[in-house]
Amino acid sequence: MAQTTIDRGEAFPPELSLQIKERFHHVDHDFTGRKRLYFENAGGSLRLKAVLETMAKVDAIPDSAERIHEAASWLKDVQTQGVDDVRLLLNAKGGTVHASLTASGAMFEMVRAVAENVPGDNIVTTTLEHPSSYDSAAQYAQRLGKELRVARSNAATGGIDVEEIARLVDERTCLLVLIYASNISGAKLDLEQVVRRAREIKPDLYILVDAVQHAPHGLVDLQKTPVDGINIAPYKFFGCRGSGFSWLSERAAALPHHKLAGKPAGFWDLGSAAPWQFAAVTEIVNYVCWIGGQFGTGGDRRALFVRGMERIGLHERALLARLLEGSNGVPGLRRIPGVTVLLDHDDLPRRDLILAISLRGLEYTQAVREYEQRGVIVYERVASSIYSRRMLESFGLEGAVRISPLHCHTYEDVDRFLEVTREISEAVGA
Structure with a gap:
């Protein structure tokens, strides 16, 4: 052999x-x-160190980014750059970037929006989920009278097989929610193949992904894995606690959700933004780009x-x-x-x-x-x-x-x- x-x-x-x-x-x-x-x-x-230094600098500024004076404008630019860098990190186009207190809280909100508003009589998830994904799927399935289908793990690989997930998806599935990589075994799910197989079965299936554990270790590319929602926790990505970021596709962001009546349909943030959250993401991206620059300088910021x-x-x-x-x-x-x-x-x-x-x-x-x-x-x-x-x-x-x-x-x-x-x-x- x-x-x-x-x-x-x-x-x-x-x-x-x-x-x-x-x-x-x-x-x-x-x-x-x-x-x-x-x-x-x-x-x-x-x-x-750069994240903590930037957080202290930005959060010390008393001004509101929603005003029109110079300091407010600077904070608004910080926030805009941070949103751009969340998109860059995920290779996301369009949709909505949502800043929250925690990634777990955002997952509950994304699951709720899909489960309550998308037709279907079952929700599919996996046994390896973080409680924020599994419990939100289970709670809304019970509350809405939907069947919860749970993909089994593979004890040989520590992960979940693609076909194990695909066999649970059908034309009546309203939501698939899954973790990118196990926080016990480290096994990565083949997300690209999961998305492909699930959408072969139901082309308009809503898919949400917990990338909190995986994002600091490997590349996320939503152009290869076109899901409807994904979350990250900056503190796991060399950043600060008290911050979560999610991205939602245009159709997911437009689903009914908690928002001020005067805001656009796809707007998800509630209350005043904390500009340091966005500045921290920019420093994380700066750092990874710096490493990329040690192995070649060609290409744009995403390439680095x-x-x-x-x-x-x-x-x-x-x-x-x-x-x-x-x-x-x-x-x-x-x-x-x-x-x-x-x-x-x-x-x-x-x-x-x-x-x-x-x-x-x-x-x-x-x-x-x-x-x-x-x-x-x-x-x-x-x-x-x-x-x-x-x-x-x-x-x-x-x-x-x-x-x-x-x-x-x-x-x-x-x-x-x-x-x-x-x-x-x-x-x-x-």
């Missing part, structure tokens, strides 16, 4: 990694100055952003391969006695930089504490959590230790993590 070639990505040059680390807060130390590894970016996220995200993806794939396989000096997770990599497979391009493991002899929360005592932050995903139970049960798991580094980490960080993991495993087995 021919040996399968594994795509191990390509790490950033060491000098670029140093520059990248310098642009983030608290990569190597916590806020008290203690040395640590923060491998919990799927729950929190490391922050860009695309190149930057592609290089982030390649670097994170290299980190993922290192975590799994290790190096000459340090064994990878697959080779450390007492460690089991859960939901593991070799098709690395189909995985974001999120891993689930178990350590023999350690309960999951206890394992997380052992890591913390050694200066490493990871997180337990256990069946008692509303954020984990449904997903874990679909995989036949009671729990997992989730590991989620970011592209600002390096091979040296990964090796340190592997050394700590081996130390914990040996201590338990002693």
